Amino acid sequence: MLLSKLFGKTQREIPAEADTVSHRLLLKSGMIRQLAAGIYTYLPLAWRVIGKIEAIVRDEMNKAGGQELSMPVLQPIELWQKTGRDLAFGKGLFTLYDRKERQLAMGPTHEEVITELVSYNVQSYRDLPLLLYQIQTKFRDEPRPRGGLIRVREFIMKDLYSFDADDEGLAQSYDKMLNAYRNLYARCCLPAILIEADSGAIGGKDSHEFMVISESGEDEFIYCDGCKYAANVEKATSVKDKAESKQPLPAEEVATPGYQSIGEVSNFLGVPARQTLKAVFYIADKELVFIAIRGDIEVNETKLKNLLHCTELRMAGEDEIRAAGIVAGSASPVGLKDIKIVADESVTSGTNFVAGANKADTHLKNVNYNRDFKANIVADIALARAGEVCPRCGGRLLSAQGIEIGHIFKLGTFLSEKLGAYYIDASGISRPIVMGCYGIGIGRLMAAIVELNHDDKGIIWPMSVAPYLVYLCPLYTENDEVVKAAENLYAELEKLGLEVLFDDRTESPGIKFNDADLLGIPLRVTVSPRTLEKGSVELKLRTEKNTELVPLDAAVEKIKKLVSDTQADSQFT
């Protein structure tokens, strides 16, 4: 490809709104352009990268036994109503009306469509297992797109759906995908970390995410160096410092004039925060819920939401709390009636807590669970934090910020039951098909690769996904010798099928080198009067600092070797 003909220009300056590394570099290199919030055009260079990532993903899916197909973007809303997931997605669903006033959803994912399809095509256990996948554009009206390609509203996604006769079959399919994912990330030079995850709106039981550590990521996960434990904060559990466990003392009121927050109250009374109980109020699908949790622990809203089986959960406003007759600042589960109380496990294991008294400027000392109050539900709704103790091995937990580059789910049978996807087993009994689904955001993957492979000069594409492998860079293009040598090289490399970006522009060396670095093409080949004087060309890998002079007649061989060597390397990173 001649650079002079390539559509898309590198930018000297970039829009101020770009704040993540990948967003900046993809804009500066002229590879993407934003059309609206979370909606991007991929220019030719980016599209080549996308194509290469897709090819790797496709290859791994096929190797695992997947069959590719394509499904509609436009999906009747009734299909979503059947599974109830129109509510789970809520406003995240892009919808529109056709001329007959029928409502359609722009597919945010395709479990409904594929399950409907499979229900039609599968009747017998002999038809199972089945792995079907698609690589398509999906739509989600995210409340806040961000980070360039990290979180968008229109995105290319690979989704594979597995269909098995039973849980054991599902476990096998799940393992196959786990394996395929590991391979594919390795091929893309991404050090992906497998973590336990919450399954969110999609439902189901087991779920894992693949994360890549990056400050541009929007997920936090907790992990342990001692063992393999790693989980999204939404899901993570931890062992907290113990509260005291002594003989319960008689409860007594104490005056706490003007002290409301846990910090203030524990300070004033000289009691550690873990010996206090705090009250937090949520509105779960319009119902006010009282949360009792130890003062030093935060509520994990994901756990709470799952526990309450609600679709909408938010913190209650002060007026809503007051309307329920509760004294904000001194709220207490003690003596409370007619309000659902959810207690974190932490409140049941300690003794003699300080809690509110439901009376202004007053708290209660020596409050004990069971004796002084009871909860409707007791469960783990605590947020795990770095520094706490690992639930598996007793080590110290750490936390990291990351980009979610893959999410896999054991769905089970709830979708097949709702959509009538049943099969007849060997003994002639009708059973629901057991499902799994396995997603990867292709564009986000590209952004993640940039996040993890760059320097202050620009992108450093791994050979496996680079838009071109060789950046052919003649200097002093008014020099006929240079042009001739470069054109010969170009022809020979093209003949070998190597993808070459030929910088045929009459620009100064500085501009050419800087563009080469910015675009991140793995191998730069410089031809100039200086190199030709020695009958050579200069080779430089984007990953390396130093350059190497190679005789003209050996150049093609050497380039070929460098390209295939690094490509092979990258598969095992």
Add this chain to the structure above:
RNA sequence: CGGGGUGUGGCGCAGUCGGCUAGCGCGCAGCGUUUGGGACGCUGAGGUCGGAGGUUCAAGUCCUCUCACCCCGACCA
């Protein structure tokens, strides 16, 4: 949805107390001189100042409404 911010050529920005023809840098086009890490000179093209309404002799500048985008939060496979 709550909080904060920004909208002026393709990109980055300036524009005072309302004042006359809306500027600068980059990029773009032409010519010439240059050239191993973003050269220089000259010439030139390119603008509904986000939009609507208002105040005024006069609005990029003031007022009202509105739209878009960004950041934090909520939210989010």
